[in-house]
Amino acid sequence: MLPNIHNYDVKNIWQKTYLDSFLAQGWPSSKNEDWKFTSLSQLLTDSFDIALELGGDIAEKQAPKLPGNKHKYSLIFRNGVLDSELSHAGDENVRFSNLLDDDHALSLLKNNLLENHPIFNLTLGAMQSAVLIDVSETQVEQTPLIDLSFVGGIRKQSAHPVVVIRVAEKAQVKISEFHASANGLSAPIIVVNLAKGTVCDHIRCQVADLDTSQLGLSLVNQDAESDYNNFSFSSGGDVSRAEMHLNLNGENAQCKLSAIYLGRENQHLDITTRLYHNVANCTSDQIIRGVLDDRARGVFQGKIRVAQDAQKTDGQQMTRALLLSRETEADTKPELEIFADDVVCSHGATVGEIDENQLFYLVSRGIPTAQARAMLIEAFLIDTLTHIRAPELSEQVQFHIQDWVLKSALLSANNV
Amino acid sequence: MSILEIKELTATVDGKEILHGINLSVGAGEVHAIMGPNGSGKSTLSYVLSGRAGYEITGGDILLNGTSLIESDADERARAGLFLAFQYPVELPGVSGMSFLRAAVNARLREQGEEEVDQLGFVKIVRAEAKKLGISDDMLKRAVNVGFSGGEKKRYEILQMALLKPVMAILDETDSGLDVDALKIVSEGVNLLRHPERSMLVITHYQRLLSHIVPDRVHILSGGLIVKSGDKSLALEVEENGYAGIDNVA
Numbered sequence: 001m002l003p004n005i006h007n008y009d010v011k012n013i014w015q016k017t018y019l020d021s022f023l024a025q026g027w028p029s030s031k032n033e034d035w036k037f038t039s040l041s042q043l044l045t046d047s048f049d050i051a052l053e054l055g056g057d058i059a060e061k062q063a064p065k066l067p068g069n070k071h072k073y074s075l076i077f078r079n080g081v082l083d084s085e086l087s088h089a090g091d092e093n094v095r096f097s098n099l100l101d102d103d104h105a106l107s108l109l110k111n112n113l114l115e116n117h118p119i120f121n122l123t124l125g126a127m128q129s130a131v132l133i134d135v136s137e138t139q140v141e142q143t144p145l146i147d148l149s150f151v152g153g154i155r156k157q158s159a160h161p162v163v164v165i166r167v168a169e170k171a172q173v174k175i176s177e178f179h180a181s182a183n184g185l186s187a188p189i190i191v192v193n194l195a196k197g198t199v200c201d202h203i204r205c206q207v208a209d210l211d212t213s214q215l216g217l218s219l220v221n222q223d224a225e226s227d228y229n230n231f232s233f234s235s236g237g238d239v240s241r242a243e244m245h246l247n248l249n250g251e252n253a254q255c256k257l258s259a260i261y262l263g264r265e266n267q268h269l270d271i272t273t274r275l276y277h278n279v280a281n282c283t284s285d286q287i288i289r290g291v292l293d294d295r296a297r298g299v300f301q302g303k304i305r306v307a308q309d310a311q312k313t314d315g316q317q318m319t320r321a322l323l324l325s326r327e328t329e330a331d332t333k334p335e336l337e338i339f340a341d342d343v344v345c346s347h348g349a350t351v352g353e354i355d356e357n358q359l360f361y362l363v364s365r366g367i368p369t370a371q372a373r374a375m376l377i378e379a380f381l382i383d384t385l386t387h388i389r390a391p392e393l394s395e396q397v398q399f400h401i402q403d404w405v406l407k408s409a410l411l412s413a414n415n416v
Numbered sequence: 417m418s419i420l421e422i423k424e425l426t427a428t429v430d431g432k433e434i435l436h437g438i439n440l441s442v443g444a445g446e447v448h449a450i451m452g453p454n455g456s457g458k459s460t461l462s463y464v465l466s467g468r469a470g471y472e473i474t475g476g477d478i479l480l481n482g483t484s485l486i487e488s489d490a491d492e493r494a495r496a497g498l499f500l501a502f503q504y505p506v507e508l509p510g511v512s513g514m515s516f517l518r519a520a521v522n523a524r525l526r527e528q529g530e531e532e533v534d535q536l537g538f539v540k541i542v543r544a545e546a547k548k549l550g551i552s553d554d555m556l557k558r559a560v561n562v563g564f565s566g567g568e569k570k571r572y573e574i575l576q577m578a579l580l581k582p583v584m585a586i587l588d589e590t591d592s593g594l595d596v597d598a599l600k601i602v603s604e605g606v607n608l609l610r611h612p613e614r615s616m617l618v619i620t621h622y623q624r625l626l627s628h629i630v631p632d633r634v635h636i637l638s639g640g641l642i643v644k645s646g647d648k649s650l651a652l653e654v655e656e657n658g659y660a661g662i663d664n665v666a
Contacts, residue, residue, distance in 0.1 A: 364502075365519075365580065366491055367519050369489070369491060
């Protein structure tokens with residue numbers, strides 16, 4: 001069902017265009033190619049009010065666990081609204097301001113040609129907090145860490161926060177996104193704009209309750225010689241989609257995108273990437289691993305588009321799914337659109353089960369079956385984790401993976 | 417008393433009976449060899465003993481130290497002191513060798529009510545045992561069996577046996593795929609582990625392994641039955657005349 005917005009007033013008149021556009025189209029069905037496997041019109045059955053103010057306490061398990069960093073800048077969104085009392089105020093290295101006051105930054109958001117995208121239209125129309133973060137080139141010994149937490153929230157409301165991170169030339173930054181919002185629908189938009197020669201390590205961790213829907217949209221723009229490393233982990237939400245659109249706009253830019261999704265019960269987990277090689281001499285590398293148990297469904301859609309002038313592009317994509325139960329389903333849709341003639345692009349996909357030979361080898365050494373299964377599931381995920389360049393950011397994800405895997409292995413061992 | 421006692425054991429694979437009533441008794445500290453032609457049921461016997469899924473026991477019993485194993489799962493049998501050295505050790509990409517070895521050793525220690533070993537202490541123990549088998553530190557750092565040569569895999573099996581200290585070890589065609597030098601290293605490793613409280617069942621097609629690991633008894637398995645037993649000279653007889661030259665061999 002559509003959000004309940006007949007009493008809702010937009011903050012700015014231009015937002016109404018987006019909201020109207022969303023309402024005119026509604027949630028997409030499977031007839032829409034971009035939502036073929038994730039039919040929101042079927043999956044989203046509840047109606048929500050737009051969240052307007054801070055709400056919902058932060059449960060302890062929802063708090064992110066990040067190590068200390070002298071240059072950590074935490075922003076906490078509760079109910080999709082920035083909680084300024086709990087958040088860092090910023091400084092000369094990392095500056096926070098209102099996105100709506102900055103025309104250039106706002107154009108970074110609006111210029112994304114996503115006029116038919118439901119989350120783009122709805123969140124632009126309904127956003128309450130829109131934060132602009134400017135990262136300048138710093139001389140500090142530690143790379144600044146921007147820590148964005150989307151927590152708390154009211155179940156009957158939908159949250160639509162927007163964060164635009166503008167990274168100045170040659171600046172370095174680490175970004176940690178933690179999603180454990182209790183909102184019935186959480187639909188944040190995060191924009192990362194990387195100027196020439198920037199280095200950015202970005203981790204997204206979505207571990208929300210299983211009775212929430214988590215539809216995140218990330219928009220990344222890379223200028224020349226920028227270096228972007230993204231890792232996305234999703235294990236929460238009854239419906240989850242981590243969607244990224246990445247534009248390689250300057251030569252010799254490179255990106256690595258890795259993702260893990262872990263699904264159980266009736267979860268529907270979707271990873272969608274849209275990678276645009278717009279200029280020559282850029283490289284992209286994607287590696288995706290999914291583990292599905294019970295009746296969970298996993299979706300990976302990966303588009304790589306290489307423009308006519310984007311010669312010498314190197315674009316790689318590999319996705320693998322491990323099915324722990326016969327009732328799971330994994331759908332994979334790679335899309336390569338190549339208009340240049342001198343490129344190296346590849347994609348691959350596999351779906352499999354736990355290897356009985358490997359399992360027997362472990363148990364024949366006395367390792368209990370549940371532990372043996374857990375070891376094999378973790379081994380399946382390990383080469384994705386080694387993609388993470390900032391080890392201090394991966395600890396939190398590893399904790400959630402171990403927790404999930406152990407639970408799954410114990411349950412299945414008991415069912416054998 | 418026998419460490420391993422196999423009584424009238426029958427077993428099926430995919431509904432087809434492969435073992436037709438095996439009787440075998442291995443005393444403490446003894447090394448018995450099982451020889452037999454291809455398809456005689458040698459590997460089936462090793463899998464049945466170790467409790468592999470899909471190998472169904474339809475009759476008889478297997479006793480380890482007087483306790484029946486046939487209701488126990490493979491991991492329980494291993495913790496009770498049974499060890500299988502694989503003919504084809506399995507590669508486990510992504511599973512670190514050290515954590516695999518420690519998980520196995522700690523599972524056995526827990527079973528015995530002993531304290532688990534910590535990581536640091538364990539690394540020392542493993543290095544000492546590995547050195548005896550010519551296993552390099554580099555090999556220990558790799559994922560289990562990944563990128564190992566045939567000989568390295570077999571040495572790694574013997575390393576696991578050394579660490580797990582089984583009361584009953586089954587060596588399934590440990591000589592297969594080994595060149596002369598590797599066979600010597602592996603055999604020496606096995607001989608170092610001979611112990612009055614450790615029995616072994618050496619399954620092999622050829623006599624050559626038995627000139628390195630000298631058995632107390634030799635049994636000929638044919639058509640799912642033990643058709644002849646004798647001392648080590650029986651192995652030489654097979655070498656000389658082939659299986660076809662032995663009475664009762666199908």
